[in-house]
Amino acid sequence: MTHMETRVIKGPAHFDMALIHSAFVPFHNLWGMNSYFLTGKFDLDIQTLGSGSTSGSPVVATGQQLAGFLKFGPGRVTSQDGSTIHFEIPEGQSLLVIAGGTEREQWACYNATVEAPTPPPRPRQAFWSLPEYVTWVEQEVLAYERGGSPFDHLNEAMVRSYIGRVEALGLPPGKLTIDAGWYLETGRRTGDCDGTWRVDPRKFPDMERLCGWIKSRGFIPGLWFGLPQVAAAAPFVRERPELFDHDVRDNLAWEGAQTSEQLYHRPSPEVTAYYREVFAPYVAMGFRKFKLDYFGGQRARMTGLIRCAHEAITSLDPTIEIEGHHPDIFYSRWVDTIRIHDVVLHNGWDWQGLTLAHLRVGELCVPDRLINLDHVGGNLYLGLIPAVRILPSEEDYIRHSRLFDLYDGLSRYPVVSLLPDRFGPEARKAVKIYLEKHRVKTP
Numbered sequence: 514m515t516h517m518e519t520r521v522i523k524g525p526a527h528f529d530m531a532l533i534h535s536a537f538v539p540f541h542n543l544w545g546m547n548s549y550f551l552t553g554k555f556d557l558d559i560q561t562l563g564s565g566s567t568s569g570s571p572v573v574a575t576g577q578q579l580a581g582f583l584k585f586g587p588g589r590v591t592s593q594d595g596s597t598i599h600f601e602i603p604e605g606q607s608l609l610v611i612a613g614g615t616e617r618e619q620w621a622c623y624n625a626t627v628e629a630p631t632p633p634p635r636p637r638q639a640f641w642s643l644p645e646y647v648t649w650v651e652q653e654v655l656a657y658e659r660g661g662s663p664f665d666h667l668n669e670a671m672v673r674s675y676i677g678r679v680e681a682l683g684l685p686p687g688k689l690t691i692d693a694g695w696y697l698e699t700g701r702r703t704g705d706c707d708g709t710w711r712v713d714p715r716k717f718p719d720m721e722r723l724c725g726w727i728k729s730r731g732f733i734p735g736l737w738f739g740l741p742q743v744a745a746a747a748p749f750v751r752e753r754p755e756l757f758d759h760d761v762r763d764n765l766a767w768e769g770a771q772t773s774e775q776l777y778h779r780p781s782p783e784v785t786a787y788y789r790e791v792f793a794p795y796v797a798m799g800f801r802k803f804k805l806d807y808f809g810g811q812r813a814r815m816t817g818l819i820r821c822a823h824e825a826i827t828s829l830d831p832t833i834e835i836e837g838h839h840p841d842i843f844y845s846r847w848v849d850t851i852r853i854h855d856v857v858l859h860n861g862w863d864w865q866g867l868t869l870a871h872l873r874v875g876e877l878c879v880p881d882r883l884i885n886l887d888h889v890g891g892n893l894y895l896g897l898i899p900a901v902r903i904l905p906s907e908e909d910y911i912r913h914s915r916l917f918d919l920y921d922g923l924s925r926y927p928v929v930s931l932l933p934d935r936f937g938p939e940a941r942k943a944v945k946i947y948l949e950k951h952r953v954k955t956p
Contacts, residue, residue, distance in 0.1 A: 517614035519622060521583070524602035528610065530578055532598050537576075538590070539569025539874045540812065540841060545857060547870045553595045559588045560813040566854040567871045568812070569878040570842045572623060573598055579619040583607040584628050585816065585843045620877045624842060631846045632823060640733050640801065641834045641849055641883060642926050642953035644685060647804075648675055649692035649737075650930035653893040654904065664694030664704040668716040669723050676730055678932050682941060685948060688834075689727050690735030690804050695720075699744045705774075706739060708749025710791045721798040728799060735802030735834075736795055740788065741818045742775045742807045750776060755783045777810050780817025788825035796826075802834040805848070816844045823847035836885055840878040850883040851875050858891035858905040858913060868916050876920060888930035889914045889947060907936040914947040927951040 522528050535550040541557060542548055542565030549569075559571040559582060572581035573590055580600060582588045588608070589601035602608050609626050611619045648671065652663035659666065672691060679686075697713050699705045712720045727734045743750060750757065758779045778784045792803065805822060808815040819837055826833055837848035845851055853871040858864050875884045890910040905913070910933070917925070927948050933940040 515614050515618065517618060517622065518612045520610050522602055522608045522610065524606045525604045526602045528580065528600040528602065528608055530575065530580055530598045532575060532592060532596055536598060537574040539878055540571050542566060542568040544855065547863060547867045549870055549874060554592055556591045557589065559590065561811050564809055564812050564815050564839055566838065567874055568839045568841055569874040574619065577612065579611045579623060581609050581623045583609050583626060585630065624880065627842055629843050629846050635827065635831050638832050638834065643733065644687035644926055644948050644952065645690060645885065645928045646679055646687060647690045647692055647888065647928060647930040648672060650888050650893055651675060651932065652692065652694065654931065662703045667692065667694035672723065676727065676732065678934055682932065682934055684945065686731035688735050688802055689732040690737060690802060692737040693739060699747045705744040708743045708747045710738065724799045733802060734800045735804060736800045737804045737806060739807035740805055740822060741777050745774055745776050756787055777814060778818060780814060780821055785821040785824050788822050789828060792826050793829055796829045796833065802836065804836045806838065808837060808839060815839065819844055819847045840875040842878055845879040845882050850885050851879055852885040853887050855892045858909050864891065865916060868913065869919060872917065872920050882924065883953065884925040886917055886925055886928050886951060888928060889944065890931040904935065907940050910936060910940050911943040914943050917951055924953055925951055926953050
């Protein structure tokens with residue numbers, strides 16, 4: 514280990530750090546962009562900043578120094594002139610400052626020092642580390658081919674066909690996660706849940722039977738939830754007012770285009786009880802993995818809500834895998850797996866850089882959690898980004914599968930959504946190599 518100097522500054526206090534080039538700010542994240550590096554002027558409140566697709570811990574690193582907040586609570590990071598970073602450390606908060614050492618040594622020191630509330634440990638189950646298949650991108654392709662939205666094309670027949678294609682390709686069994694669109698919608702906007710998280714019987718007339726069939730094929734059933742968001746117009750908002758803040762403006766969704774249409778729950782014992790109501794039927798059906806999505810609001814609220822979900826799920830079955838998409842050490846204590854979230858393989862974007870940036874943030878911020886590599890070949894986001902072509906080329910699909918070789922993490926597992934039978938034999942071979950190479954290793 515190289516020499517490091519550390520000190521802890523307790524608030525109320527201020528600390529200034531020189532900014533020579535750019536600052537690595539993992540908790541500053543915008544969807545679809547490698548926005549982790551900041552230059553010039555910025556002003557960031559670590560609690561009210563919105564969480565993007567893969568938002569990391571409240572740390573700023575310049576190469577020479579690393580400074581990270583040690584407690585879940587307020588704090589501010591600003592740069593007024595582009596040459597100095599100013600940290601505001603409120604009363605009760607602490608800042609760890611590290612000088613010297615390698616990047617990984619600095620992060621290991623921060624992760625060992627941070628004071629993050631943590632639930633009682635649960636043994637890692639063997640099935641958590643299996644490769645995963647997810648229906649989402651195939652839903653998007655079907656929407657492109659047949660019209661409608663990706664949510665329209667998810668049903669029991671599609672799930673059975675998907676598993677049949679995996680088997681025909683000779684790919685190993687693993688987890689099979691049914692993605693967005695299986696639930697009753699509000700009728701106001703396609704894809705919005707009505708807040709109850711009940712199965713749409715037109716799509717899945719007997720979800721428990723299907724869950725049993727998935728297991729009979731050698732797969733572990735998983736289910737997607739956009740849990741913390743509710744359509745503002747849903748009757749559920751009026752029926753369950755105890756789940757929301759009295760001032761509705763306080764729980765508007767952070768994503769700009771959704772602020773008038775979506776609400777977030779209020780972290781509370783009432784919400785924990787409601788989440789237990791939501792998950793109980795699916796635990797009873799035999800689902801063993803829950804993919805939790807849409808935690809894109811203010812950082813403090815999102816951390817509170819994932820804690821509510823964790824407490825609800827583990828009270829029902831402590832062996833279930835809980836997956837989230839923020840490698841923030843405060844958030845990640847309440848999940849088992851962090852998803853390296855939403856890369857779109859579009860030639861006008863630096864998708865290779867974004868893939869590696871997401872992986873870097875995940876492995877530095879939460880080295881003690883499993884890392885879900887998300888969809889090989891990327892996410893399509895059909896209809897949301899008109900300029901994005903519908904399918905990646907076979908060359909880009911293969912290139913994406915090989916990008917993960919650049920980081921030799923110990924705790925990642927591979928994910929396939931877009932199946933390689935849509936391409937040629939080279940893609941099929943590449944996916945088999947990808948699945949074998951990135952199986953979770955034992956430290």
